[in-house]
Amino acid sequence: MEITVAGVPYATARHAAGAVLADLDRLHRELHPWQAGSELVRINAALAAGNTVSIPPEIVELVSLSQDYARRSDDLFNPAIGALVKAWGFHADHYAPLAPPAKTLAELVAARPSMAELSLDGTTLSSANPRVQLDFGGIAKGWALDRARDALKRAGVASALVNIGGNVLAIGKKPDGTKWKVGLMAPRGAGAMAVLPLADGEAVGTSGDYQRYFELAGRRHCHLVDPRDGDTDCALQAATLVAPPGPHAGAVSDAATKPLYFAGTKAALHYARRFGAQDILLVDGRGAVWVSPTLAPRLEWLDPKPSSLHTLTP
Numbered sequence: 207m208e209i210t211v212a213g214v215p216y217a218t219a220r221h222a223a224g225a226v227l228a229d230l231d232r233l234h235r236e237l238h239p240w241q242a243g244s245e246l247v248r249i250n251a252a253l254a255a256g257n258t259v260s261i262p263p264e265i266v267e268l269v270s271l272s273q274d275y276a277r278r279s280d281d282l283f284n285p286a287i288g289a290l291v292k293a294w295g296f297h298a299d300h301y302a303p304l305a306p307p308a309k310t311l312a313e314l315v316a317a318r319p320s321m322a323e324l325s326l327d328g329t330t331l332s333s334a335n336p337r338v339q340l341d342f343g344g345i346a347k348g349w350a351l352d353r354a355r356d357a358l359k360r361a362g363v364a365s366a367l368v369n370i371g372g373n374v375l376a377i378g379k380k381p382d383g384t385k386w387k388v389g390l391m392a393p394r395g396a397g398a399m400a401v402l403p404l405a406d407g408e409a410v411g412t413s414g415d416y417q418r419y420f421e422l423a424g425r426r427h428c429h430l431v432d433p434r435d436g437d438t439d440c441a442l443q444a445a446t447l448v449a450p451p452g453p454h455a456g457a458v459s460d461a462a463t464k465p466l467y468f469a470g471t472k473a474a475l476h477y478a479r480r481f482g483a484q485d486i487l488l489v490d491g492r493g494a495v496w497v498s499p500t501l502a503p504r505l506e507w508l509d510p511k512p513s514s515l516h517t518l519t520p
Contacts, residue, residue, distance in 0.1 A: 208368075211365070236265075250340055272345060275345070275457075283344060294429070303427075343429075347373040349460065351456025352454055373459060375409040384403075385404055387402065388410060390505075397508075399512065409448070411460045412445065413445050433468075449482075449483050476520065484500045493514065
């Protein structure tokens, strides 16, 4: 996590940033999908047992948003597949290069856990499908960006850049009147391949195969598990989306990259528009870069510019 605050006295900036970091630390413990004592572990145990469970307000909001985003993405964004993520070994700080047994994988896919199978009544949650296991790793960082933005603004901060694990949101402009800028990483290279200026309230997120992954029998397996077949085949190297300003810009920048990643170059723009976005960039499995017509003129390419550059079409 990195919070850059400008335009206010140091004491104000330090207090505001400290409050945000404390909230994020608390949420990290509450939303941890495998750490004993977390709220999410407690909730998943209740769902697996077929019980109705009381949930805190933050998880109420995450469930509600996730159900909406799952519908928009045709369930390509699906936080209900926590059991699949665990089966691939990604519910661990250190994971071994092992594939789950084919039978286990087939059973979990056949159970078809989805956000639609969750019933939310106020602050109580239940599901008729015991295979529904929540893992908010695909939205929590972006959702936390929105909380951080709101908290900073309440503290009087009008100029800041918030980075939570590579999901970034801009507040206002820098004191010199220029836009905050972020680097878009080269999945197989060192450092950034392009610089992107962000308007006030915009958020940018990336899903890729280059941070949490392992290699087995010559194949790369990343933590992005396809809800349709339970596969971890890395068809793309990265999918980036810029979410327009709005109350859930951060959440959208995170969640919407999952359907982009799984749908690939042919349908990515279709899904981006379902989330109210149009600025996207994909890096396919061969390393070719695909950019939407609206994002291309905003990018400041760094040397060397991608040798294979294409325009995404609807």
